[in-house]
Amino acid sequence: MNFTLHVWRQKDRKSPGKMEAIAAKNILPDMSFLEMLDIVNDDLLAQGKAPISFDHDCREGICGSCSLVINGRPHGPTRGTTCQTYMRHFRDGEAIYIEPWRAKAFPVVCDLVTDRSAFDRIIQSGGYVSVNTGGAVDGNTLPIGRETAEKAMDTSACIGCGACVAACKNASAMLFVAAKVTHLGLLPQGQPERDSRALSMVTTMDKEGFGNCTNQYECEAVCPKEISADWIARLNRDYIAAAGSPGE
């Protein structure tokens, strides 16, 4: 298969970027999108040109490193991560537009690589439970109902890739924060800090320059881990309750 790629090229944080047309030749249908880029980069290197920079790590859909907005959709045409998107999902000869996550809070470092450390700072501000370390507690010391455990598991599936921000018309990080706040807030260990967690994670989110949620749910439509926007309602609920509570 052959494709014409239109790739965002940007030398560094400060330089302005632009789209550049690059040919992708002799691509096999069962190659992943990232493998296709590897081939293209080999060609570019052979021609003495700078390869396309992009983030990747595990390449099995669990680490959250890969990104890329492909033809206007974060992680491409299929549900799942870019590394799990295969070239058979595209038509031979198709023009494919590849852009980085676009958000003020995720500045472009080089080409398609963005700095997603804003997410780390949100986690640092409250995405944890404070416990005294010591001997490991027995497995069933804290009984948790099956339904609650399942919901906590669903929200903990967030890999922090940032596709929700990339897809949101306002570059809002609400789905990410909702998943993180809910995952801990559903479990007994997360209760003592439930209010302060919601308050400080939302405050950090605002400070990092993410936009506001306008309830359009583009985020849940692209989330590779299928995290529901219902959790955003729960975050709103938690936040409003915490902001209104006399202790805060």
Place this chain on the structure above:
Amino acid sequence: MNAMLAPVTTSIGKKALMGVTGVLLVLFVLGHMTGNLLIFAGRDAINEYARFLHEAGHGALIWVARLGLLALFVTHLALAILLKQENRKARPVRYVVEDTIQASWASRNMLLTGLVIFAFLAYHLAHFTLGLTDPDTFKGTYEPRGKENLEDVYQMVVRGFQQPLVASIYMLAQLTLCAHLWHGAGSWMQSLGLNRGKLRGASKLMGPVIALVVLAGNSLIVLACLLGIVNV
């Protein structure tokens, strides 16, 4: 953190305030429509209703309502502009190719439809409240059988909507309002954190249902006058 300031300083607070002001405005729109449908009950019915509104609480209630509505409108609009500015700033470089998966046209154009509604509101007040745009048909009084004089809102409305240009402006405003409510009349539930489980389905339906009810109710009045079904 200062809980008093949260509604204007934080993203979730601003959205919650948007939701509260929005839902109160939706209630006003529904009440306004229901009252105005009295036009189908005849001249006396709607004129009595108009008098009731003006005289309730010795004439004080209408001013409470007017000032309350003004506060709601101003808050809702100011927050909308502020949120839009913040959202624009959150993505300084736009996508070259941007796809939309499930965000409705209505949800993506809330500020536009809101501003059109605001402009219409100014015209609507100038027309029926202040009598500036159409002074010839503005109110006037008449004497219903066996009763004291009543201001004739009925003839003002009917004669107003008998003019095709005026009727078109109102119809256009109704379509815009319908688009605005399509997203807004259900979305407030998410902003206030009320969506959970089956309620999400209900809130998804609520917007379009309220939007269509309001469109149907209000358009009925305009079209009935324009087509001469309701006549002076």
